[in-house]
Amino acid sequence: MLFFVLLGFITAVLVPLIKKISDNFLSWIIPIIPASIFFYFASFYYQIADGEVIKVSYSWIPSLGINFDFYIDGLSLVFAMIISLVGTVVYLYAGSYLKGDTRLSKFYIYISIFMSSMIGVVTSDNLMTLFIFWELTSISSYLLIGFNHEKESSRYSALQALLVTGLGGLALLAGFILLYITTGTWDISEINKMPAEVIGSSYFFLIVIFILLGTFTKSAQFPFHFWLPNAMEAPTPVSAYLHSATMVKAGIYLMARLNPAFGNSILWNDLLLVFGTATMLFAAVLSFKQTDLKKLLAYSTLSVLGTLTMLIGIGSDLAIKAFIIYLIAHSLYKGTLFLVAGIIDHETGTRNIEKLSGLRKLMPITMIIAVAASLSKMGIIPLVGFVGKETVYASVLELPIFGNYLIVITILANMFVVYITAMVGFRPFFGKLKSTPKNPHEAPFRMWSGPMFLALSGLVLGIFSSLFLNKLINSSELGIISERLNIPVKLWHGFNLELLLSTITVLLGLFLYFKREYFLKFVASFSSVKFVQPSYYYQFIFDGTLSLAKYITSKIQNGYLRFYILVILLTTFSLIAYTLHTFYSFNEINIGGSVSVYEVILAFILIISTLLAVSAKSRLAAIVGLGGVGYVIALFFLIYSAPDLAMTQFSIETLTVILFVLVIYKLPKYLSFSSTTRRIRDIIVASFAGLTMFFLVLVISGTSLTSELKEYFIAESYPSGKGLNVVNVILVDFRALDTLGEITVLAVAAIGVYSLLKLRKKDN
Amino acid sequence: MRSSLILCTATRFLLPIILMFSFFILLRGHNEPGGGFIGGLVAASAFALYAISHGVTYAQQLLKVNPINLIASGLIIALSSGLFAVFNGSNFMQGYWSEFKFPVIGKIGTPLIFDIGVYFLVLGIALLIIFSLAEEEEEIQ
Structure with missing residues (x-):
């Protein structure tokens, strides 16, 4: 188990070696890695579907209770299989997408690190190990978003994503630690067995807030959603993999994983419901004005992430079922659509939908893939997306009080999703052919085979949903709620309210698509006000922190060494003086004991050297004075039987004098820069430091140290x-x-x- | 820098002696005052002396390796002395000593190897700083 979880890290180390053979060889051979991880996890399918749970443990830091504990149940398995399957497709795709790019091996290194971290997140049973993998996904995401690091916007977006998710990560760590204090264990499976302790804890409110800060930032929930559309600066395979199929779902995963412990609390459920719904609607509406293929997809991803959060918040059996189906469906079709967007971008040289039209004859295979994925996304029978949407509607309708309002919001949001899909999946292919920056032709095999496979999986999972999904959802330990679900998954539920609502959604979405120009004019009349955008606050805090740091640096580190010394001396000795004053009295000082002749002589030399150093008229004389001080101190060490210290001091003094001599050649002659008041100030500070040290030594020699x-x-x-x-x-x-x-x-x-x-x- | 004949000649004899002495300090450190840190400093002062009498370029030629490499190898030696225990299945930095007593050096153990690492590192650091400062100064002249 450990091997397959860490395989990506091992791969990352090996990539530069394989690259030596040839880039082409590397890009053909490397998809074997995610594929083997996929088959490894797929081999657990029957075990898990029979309701078993797999637990493997490797000790790491047992004294702190931090271990590589792996735990695989239905939820983990679904995630691990999605990660490795989409991974295989993306690895294959990237080989062609980045063909001839010198950074190909770098790409594989980053993405392998990411894949392993992500597998680690969804299989770890230990909060700390999970946290480490979690942070590793943020870091690899940073590297991948900033892959085109020569572009300033890439760097900006990468940093923004890192800062937002990193801040959430810190909050998450705080939440985990509080959870550990409350329950006394790092084991997630143990924590999930004690919901009463967790909810009854006095820290409960803080734990929920901290953990949700972590998951909301990671999964780009409102108001932290702004980093995700910006992350589209990444190469398309990265967007398909990290920013739609896997990493942004890490937050969703964690909320689902911890749901057994928190799910019974109103606070948890309501927060998920409110923020999930807000994200779902808000992101869908924001997508309307976008013209970039990838940004459109990013906003629809946001909307789906909101829906998933909302479903955990609802928390009923039906909602959890909808959650799993929707999760699988989304990863399949959204990954595909991103890759299709990548193909279009790669072949035509533009991602602007205004410029794309009529590609159906030039790129027939890509069109078939795009249409298949789009139909699934719109929720058209018989694709898996249809099953997903039906169940989402059913679970929303089931809600007792505000189900009726929520269904309206859900339909509104989904209407926009249908609109986005039409824009991405249909618009570039139909209508009249427009000229594009590059002459488009069909994508190479490696670029269309993977998306084709994903699109077909969507179809197969839809038609045979009772075969594959049913068993996994109903008889495995899903780990999201404590009971097992007992709701069969079927493609066709008959003519019912959900089907009607689904149809209405599609019709509304298509209406919006065809009347786009009209609505755009309408929207343009509301120019968005900047202070309602969360990204405005991000920028405000970002700039504010930088200018504050600049201000403080200019004040404290002003470039004058003498000022640094002044600050250091004042701070150190004020603290020491304060401690001495509070905890010791002068009565304790014991000046008894005999003084030998050597000591008197040495003290005398010491004072003379100090005076020489201070009053010297040339640098060389000052250095000699300082050297004298150093050697006398070394002799004192010798007298007080510390030969090691004395030897070190001697050699250090010697070398220091050499260094000084080397440096002073470069300095101008002594000049008098400082005014008399400054000198007096320096004398006062120096005497204060000296006197404090004097009393400190007296007090220390008076106290017996045991x-x-x-x-x-x-x-x-x-x-x-x-x-x-x-x-x-x-x-x-x-x-x-x-x-x-x-x-x-x-x-x-x-x-x-x-x-x-x-x-x-x-x-x- | 004008070099005096006496200093030059004396240094040529002093250098090996000081280096021997520094190594002696390193080895005796385990039982008597001394150790890698002091040893490294003493060795550095030997080369500093050579740099003063003969000039930096000659001192660098005499040293043969770049001080930065000395720092790196010192760190690696110190780290690997600690890793030895890890590969033996015990905790990082657990000390191991040979049973056999070598002539002159005495027993060899991982702490001694660690100290050798410190020796090279300190030597490298001191020389890196001294050489770069002295180089600049020669250029100015």
Whole structure:
């Protein structure tokens, strides 16, 4: 199991090696990876459909309860199969779409990382592991949206998606931690068994808000929806895969996954219902003015994501059934339509629907695929989309009080979805042929075979829905609600209210499509006001943060080293002085004890060197003075039996003097820049720091320090560390991890110094 | 930089001695004062001395490797000394010691390898900074 979940990461490492053979070889061979993952998960189908649940666990950080726990039930299986199936199609498609592009291998690396992360999200049973995979999907999405990173709009959109989903991710982490505090376990399957504890918890409100912030941002629910249409900057295979079929459904998945624990609370259900419905309607209406094929599809994806959220919010058996069917149907037809949009873009050189028309004779196969997917999306019998829409309507109608209002909203939203589908699936192919930037011809095999397969699956799943979907939905542990559903899935339910509503929706949508020009004029009269757009607030916060950061930087890091030192000294010593003042009194200071002659002499040299350094008229003299201070301190270390420290101090002092000497050649002669008031200020700060340090040392030498660690290290140094030098054993053995961290920091600092110096050289 | 004949000649003899000494400090660190950090600094000062007497270019030629590579290999050595335990099925950075006592060096163990990593890293860092500063200064002159 672990192998198949992590296979994408392994692939990502291997891609550069396979690329060495040839790009063409890579793009033909690599679809095997998602295909093998698909067959692996498909092999669980009968087990899961018989109501079994598969649990596999690999320990990772057992002391924190964080493990690779995998859990596969009906919900996970559906998601995992969608991810790997659409993945296979997209891998194959991209090989042709990006043919000849030098970044092809980079694309496969990013998308493989994404696929594995996504599989990880839907199979993890551990909240922490899920969270890590969740964040990995955000990061790979960032890389993929910004794939054309030379374009500024790509970079902007990539950053926007990362910031919005990343912010949600932080909220999600907070929610998970609170959930852990409440239930005492990271296991999702355990948490789902204790809804009473979760709902009764005093943190419940916060948990719901945090988790929903995470899922709403990820699944682009209103008011966080704005990043998704912008994410269409990504290459089309990415949009098809991440931003319609899989990643944006991660939030939906998580809400469905946690529904057994939260589903009984009114807060959870109402929030999902309200925001889901709002997204469904809002996105559908916003789509009306779009002319870009991919943006149109993005808005219809938003609308569907809203519908899915709404269905979890309704939470009835029928709604959950509708949820699963609609989810499968949408992934199949929307993935297909995106890929069709990609084909059109690739072959004609434009995605603007105003410029596209009459392609049916030039691209007959693409047309068949597009029409098949569109019919499914419109909910026309006998495709799976029809089953999906029927069940959605049925579950909405079932709602007791506001079902009647909700059905109107749902029909309105779906009317727009039908409109979008007509615009994307029909309009480019029918009517008169228009000239396009490129001469269009039929797409190559690899580009149409995958979408064709997806479109056909939609047909097969529709006609034989009782065969494939029925068993999975009714007898497997879906994990969304605790009972098993017992509602057979059928294609044909007879002439009933839902069928009537479906027909009305399609007719309304087509009406809107044919009267488009008329309605567009009508819409244009309302120019949208910018402060009602959530993206306006995003931009406001984004710009605000940047200018605040700039302001603070200009104040604190003004480029004058002396000012930095002043700030550092003042902060550090004010804190120390405050602590000393509050927790210690001067009575505790014990100035007893004898002073040896050496110490007096050394102290004398120390003072002289300090005065020399301060009053020196040349830099060299000042450096000599400072060096003197350093060596005297090293001698003090020696007297107080710390030979290691003393040796280090000696070598450091020597090297520092060398460095100083190297640097001072470049500095101009000493000049008097600072005014007398400034000097007085500096003297005051310096004396304050010195005096505070003085009292600190006095207080420390007066207090007896007892430390168990000290005794432990001294006692264990030889038996465990096999060394007599306790200091060194601590550095390289007991606390070697700290040392490793420190030397890493040192290395990074050295590279920083080096690049600063080299950069300066280039400028000159 | 004008170099004095005495300094030049003395450095030629001093350099191997200081380097030997730095290695000695590194090895004795486990039982007596010393260790990779100090050893690395001492070795760096040897090369710094050479750079002052003969000029940076000669010092770089003498070192043969780029200080950045020294930093990288130091980090890798330190890290791999910790990974050794992982491949042996125990925790990261768990110490392992050889049973056999080598002449002069004594027992070899992962903490010693870690210390060697620190030695190279510190040497690399100090030289990287000294060389880049000194290079600039030579250019100015």
